[in-house]
Amino acid sequence: DSGVTQTPKHLITATGQRVTLRCSPRSGDLSVYWYQQSLDQGLQFLIQYYNGEERAKGNILERFSAQQFPDLHSELNLSSLELGDSALYFCASTPRQANYGYTFGSGTRLTVV
Amino acid sequence: QKEVEQDPGPLSVPEGAIVSLNCTYSNSAFQYFMWYRQYSRKGPELLMYTYSSGNKEDGRFTAQVDKSSKYISLFIRDSQPSDSATYLCAMSEGGSEKLVFGKGTKLTVNP
Numbered sequence: 001d002s003g004v005t006q007t008p009k010h011l012i013t014a015t016g017q018r019v020t021l022r023c024s025p026r027s028g029d030l031s032v033y034w035y036q037q038s039l040d041q042g043l044q045f046l047i048q049y050y051n052g053e054e055r056a057k058g059n060i061l062e063r064f065s066a067q068q069f070p071d072l073h074s075e076l077n078l079s080s081l082e083l084g085d086s087a088l089y090f091c092a093s094t095p096r097q098a099n100y101g102y103t104f105g106s107g108t109r110l111t112v113v
Numbered sequence: 114q115k116e117v118e119q120d121p122g123p124l125s126v127p128e129g130a131i132v133s134l135n136c137t138y139s140n141s142a143f144q145y146f147m148w149y150r151q152y153s154r155k156g157p158e159l160l161m162y163t164y165s166s167g168n169k170e171d172g173r174f175t176a177q178v179d180k181s182s183k184y185i186s187l188f189i190r191d192s193q194p195s196d197s198a199t200y201l202c203a204m205s206e207g208g209s210e211k212l213v214f215g216k217g218t219k220l221t222v223n224p
Contacts, residue, residue: 002156002158004156035214041216042201042214042215042216042217043157043214043217045211045212045213048210048211050210055210056210056211058211090156090157092156096210100145100162101147101149101162101212102159102212103159104149104156104157104158105156106155106156107154107155107156109154
């Protein structure tokens with residue numbers, strides 16, 4: 001157990017729907033990162049939050065949004081889902097900067113049908 | 114040109130072989146270099162971390178960074194079937210809050 005908890009583990013939903021993925025960071029970590037992993041693109045950075053504030057944005061679609069709450073857990077909201085959004089979504093956390101690497105959760109596998 | 118290039122393999126070796134995994138990169142500002150191991154359907158786990166150029170050894174694993182060539186390597190000695198996984202390189206700029214990952218190399222060690 002890495003200490004980073006992601007729920008749910010699996011999600012199957014229809015096109016056009018909206019889902020919420022949840023992440024609880026490792027105890028003491030203030031930074032939360034969201035990554036999308038697909039077979040052809042590898043791990044793609046989506047967004048980072050630090051202590052409740054958005055810190056960096058990557059290749060995140062406008063249909064996707066995220067937030068980090070006062071208790072430091074984070075949620076990634078995916079709306080108007082398309083077949084191409086099917087992927088593994090990982091959350092990772094660090095105390096602050098990424099220099100020493102992240103601790104990843106076990107991921108949420110999203111399947112859009 | 115992608116920031117980080119990694120041969121996806123797959124790579125298949127017999128148990129006990131020495132494995133060499135590599136990544137090249139284009140961003141000269143990268144200073145922190147990592148290797149992650151990802152088992153099927155699991156999250157990546159940090160295996161090795163190196164700052165700037167040089168070598169780092171941890172048991173059967175050795176990480177090398179050559180900043181002049183923009184090239185990093187991971188060597189696995191006496192490979193075991195339990196080493197079968199996808200290996201991802203990752204790197205970041207000094208003070209950055211983002212890691213850039215290679216696509217990963219899938220390794221199979223055959224008993």
